[in-house]
Amino acid sequence: MSRGAFTAEDRAILLRRHLDEGIPLTRLSTDSGIPVRTLSRWMSQYRANGTVESLERQPRSDRGKRAIPQDLIEAIEGLALRRPAPTAAFIHRRIADIASARGHPVPGYSTVRAVIAGIDPGLKMLAHQGETAYRDTFELVYRRTATRPNEQWQADHTLLDLEIIDPKGHASRPWLTIILDDYSRAAAGYSIFVGAPSAERTALALHQAIRGKTNPSWPVMGLPDMLYSDHGSDFTSARLERVCLDTHIQLIHSKPGVPQGRGKIERFYLTITTELLPHLPGYIPHGTRGRPSRPAELTLEQLDQILEKFIVTEYNHRPHSSTNQAPAERWSASGFIPRTPAHPEDLDLLLLTVAAARKVQRDGIRFASTRYVSPVLAAYVGENVTVRYDPRDAGEIRVYFNDEFLCRAIAPELASESITLEQLQNARTKRRRELKQQLRERRSLADALPTDARYTPSTNAVIPPAEVPAPATEPTPQHKLRVYETD
Known part of the structure; x- marks a missing residue:
């Protein structure tokens, strides 16, 4: 056991063996591994004060103080806070050169590392990773906390x-x-x-x-x-x-x-x-x-x-x-009653931003190739209205006249189930593709039918012989020089 591991009580028990039992300090030194000089010093302290507290290990007077000058400490910290962060070995080499130039003792590598490790972590993060990383790690956060439902x-x-x-x-x-x-x-x-x-x-x-x-x-x-x-x-x-x-x-x-x-x-x-x-x-x-x-x-x-x-x-x-x-x-x-809009239709006007203009026909409103009807529309045939709808449910639309809510119109064939507008459009597209495919098939069948020969001339009819052209005679040669025979 090292000397530092002995508490004041352990030291007092060891010295009592010397005082009460007469065991020599040399034998105690051999048994405990503590030098005789140390035991003699402890004995002197104990005899002078007579208390166990006098045997307490005294802290060093220079505890917490570094042996290197303050200007070297500041130089180490300044190098360590550079961006990108240099290695401890690089900083030690630079500090060794600076200490030698200034006439100071060269600090050891472990001393330089201890100075670097002692820098404020927030300061190091601010220097190496920037303000955003420092804010996300070290700044206080105000967390909004609600005390009841629907408060936030x-x-x-x-x-x-x-x-x-x-x-x-x-x-x-x-x-x-x-x-x-x-x-x-x-x-x-x-x-x-x-x-x-x-x-x-x-x-x-x-x-x-x-x-x-x-x-x-x-x-x-x-x-x-x-x-x-x-x-x-x-x-x-x-x-x-x-x-x-x-x-x-x-x-x-x-x-x-x-x-x-x-x-x-x-x-x-x-x-x-x-x-x-x-x-x-x-x-x-x-x-x-x-x-x-x-x-x-x-x-x-x-x-x-x-x-x-x-x-x-x-x-x-x-x-x-x-x-x-x-x-x-x-x-x-909590059993609270939630606050609701005074007029739900106003909420539809505010939040259902998908809007389109339509004219009321005698059979209702035609929208997205679907007919929507409502008894209220009977008095607005021929009027231009605005319809709003929820893309998640194309079964009904909201009808507005001059920005005032008029009624909800439903599609009779869709009212019994919830169907989205996208599903409706996909169904129409699928049906149109099916019809086009049927059209191509029927056209190909029509193209494969035999040719109609009802009005084609019969092959047994007598065809008059073709008129044989007369043999061509050799042309009379033309001469540039006019002679008497050809004049």
């Missing part, structure tokens, strides 16, 4: 690690827009689409979040007091600001380039990426440079159905790791 919703987009078959038959990566309740972590609404995020997609997700759901297992609805989003152009659009103003929603944006404070919605995306997408064809694992593990098979409509099932039946109804409650249960537990 978060909205964001993400590009899914998945390939699907888009309407044109190409492999594409879809985007997901999600509306998340901050208090319960429940998903209130979403929008899945192909193409860049836009204000229209955000409006559709917000429309679904606010309106009551047909599925009783998805109770989240109503108007939030606050909508928190990033600083993207779709979230800062004038239309979304108008929607929030008209519905009395406070719109708050995070600072540009500062994602902190939105970790809850990022955690939801991580759940989707790790628990749902790996089970789907077309999933793109991390580190594969965008190549899916299996070929894409799902369409956008199929992915929409799968995502809704995962949100409603799994995510919203299992305990969350942060709250230890199921999101849907936590949202409904």
Whole structure:
């Protein structure tokens, strides 16, 4: 055991053996491995004070102080904070030259490394990785925390690690827009689409979040007091600001380039990426440079159905790791009555941004090759109206006359089921292709029929012999010189 490992009590017991039992210090030195001089010094301290505390190891007076001059310490730190960061060996060689030039003793390599290791980590990160890395690691973050349901919703987009078959038959990566309740972590609404995020997609997700759901297992609805989003152009659009103003929603944006404070919605995306997408064809694992593990098979409509099932039946109804409650249960537990729009039709006017002008015909409104009818339209035959619709459900449209809500018109053949406009368009395209194929087949059959010879002249008719031309006589040679015989 080393001398430093002996406590004051251990030293006192060792010295008592010498005082009480008469064991010589030389024998104690042999048994303990402590030099005789050290034991003699301890004995002198003990006899002078008579207390165990006098045998405590005294700290060094120069503890915490480096033996190298301050100017060399500053030089080491200055070299270490350069960008890119130099190695400790390089800094030691430079400091050795500087110390020799200034007449100082050359510090050892371990001393230089100790000085480098003692630099403030925040200072090193700021010097080597920049302000963004320092902010994301060391700056304090204010996390907005709601105290009740619908007090604050978060909205964001993400590009899914998945390939699907888009309407044109190409492999594409879809985007997901999600509306998340901050208090319960429940998903209130979403929008899945192909193409860049836009204000229209955000409006559709917000429309679904606010309106009551047909599925009783998805109770989240109503108007939030606050909508928190990033600083993207779709979230800062004038239309979304108008929607929030008209519905009395406070719109708050995070600072540009500062994602902190939105970790809850990022955690939801991580759940989707790790628990749902790996089970789907077309999933793109991390580190594969965008190549899916299996070929894409799902369409956008199929992915929409799968995502809704995962949100409603799994995510919203299992305990969350942060709250230890199921999101849907936590949202409904307080028994509050959500704030709803005074006129739901006004919400449709604000959020259903897809609009088209049509004229009311005697049999209703023709839109997307489909007939929509309503008894209210009887008084507006011949009038120009504006129709708005939800691309997710082409079974009905909202009709506005002079920007005032008029009625909801339904398509009789679609009213019994929910069908998207894209499905309707795909069905029409498929039918048109089938008809074109039938047309080509019938034309090819017609081309293969024998020629109609009813009016072709008969082959038994007497054909007059062709008139035989007279043999040609040799032409009289022409001479440039006129002679008497040919004159």
